[in-house]
Amino acid sequence: MTDAATDFAPAKVNLSLRVGPPRADGYHPLDSLVVFADWGDxxxxxxxxxxxxxxxxxxxxxxxxxxxxxxxxxxxALRAAADQPELGAHLTLDKHLPVAAGLGGGSSDAAAALRVLNRVWDLGFSIKQLAEIGTVVGADVPACVHARPLRMQGIGERVTPLIAWPALHGVIVHPGAPVPTGPVFKAYDATSPQPLSAGAPMLAGDLEAALNRLALDGNDLEAPAIAHCPVIESALAALKRQPGARLVRMSGSGASCLALFETPESADRAARLIAHEHPDWTSRAVVFGGAA
Structure with a gap:
């Protein structure tokens, strides 16, 4: 066994999120462009x-x-997959991401556990195998195991890493209100959503191409989330007021929101201004990693 190991659990952000009507089992089919920030646990x-x-x-x-x-x-789950129930470890989670914020914090923490224990226990599972194990832990865990730009489909279990997507400068704002997913999806279902179409390929080589692709899809849960938690609209408005903001959107089912900027300087400036205006919010300038 390895003596000790550490792994980073980055914030997960949905740059786009399309949601279909619920299946017979109650789960919603998704089609989402997912990226990961350099901020996390x-x-x-x-x-x-x-x-x-x-x-x-x-x-x-x-x-x-x-x-x-x-x-x-x-x-x-990892111990069961390895068929080694005797394995043990002491885990320490240094938690920085806000809880129930639409940033996939719990799922990213779980994915980090799979990666770090795979090393500590010398199990030798591949990333693809760890992602498959992650399906029994949570719908977002397979995507978080990869922790790179990807397309997430199905109920989250179908993950396709993007072959071309740029690193992007952004700001994440969490206005402090936890948003439970159940009421948001229930309100969305009341709008009679249509089945998902195939959608265009998710590929881009630079910021302008990424913005053009993102313009094709929004976040289907944004309106029902705002109806449930109006402060989300205030967070979106605060981001839209920032000079240089090229795209402003809610992430996941809320309440966190994001904006994309051309330069790290404009992102840093926006994060500082929002933190000054709303000291009770979390406002963070980040880099969303590109395709390797």
């Missing part, structure tokens, strides 16, 4: 006799009431 692990989890960081308090969170669920 950190998960450390070292071998131990049992599986345990400690929480640190500014976001730890929001998880204290959930001792069986997705990190441990992922660890149990």
């Amino acid at each position: 950190t998960l450390s692990a070292y071998p131990a006799d049992t599986l345990t989890l400690s929480l640190t960081g500014p976001g730890a308090e929001g998880l204290q009431s959930d001792p069986q969170n997705l990190v441990l669920k992922a660890a149990y």
Whole structure:
């Protein structure tokens, strides 16, 4: 076994999100362009006799009431897939991403657990295999295992890494309100959504090409999320007011919102201005990683 290892759990952002009507099992088919930021949580692990989890960081308090969170669920799933129930580790999650924010924090933490324990336990699973194991943990976990620009379809289990997508400068704003996904999807279903079409390829080589592609799709959950949590509209308006903002959109089912900028300087300036105007919000300049 490896003595210890650390893995980064980046924020997941939906640059576009199309949602179809619910299937017979209640799940919604999705078609989403997903990218990952250089902001997130950190998960450390070292071998131990049992599986345990400690929480640190500014976001730890929001998880204290959930001792069986997705990190441990992922660890149990990986141990079962390896057919080695005796494996143990002590995990420490340094939590920075806001909880229930539409940034995939829990799923990204779970994906980090799969990656880091795969190394600590010397299991030798490939990324594709880890993503398959992640399907039993949560719908977003397979995408988060890859942690690179990708197209997410099905209910999240069909992941296609993009062969061409640029790194993008952006700002993520979370206005502080948790948004449970259930009411948002219920309100969306009341609009009688249509089945998803195939959609255009998700490819771009630079910012302008990326903006042109993103203009073809929005976020289908934005309107129902705003109706449930009006502060999302305030966050979108704050981003739209920033000089240089090229695209403004809600991520996932909310409440976090994002804007894309041409330069890191304009993104930094926007994040600072919003933080000054709304000190009770989280406002962060980030880089969304490009296709490797």
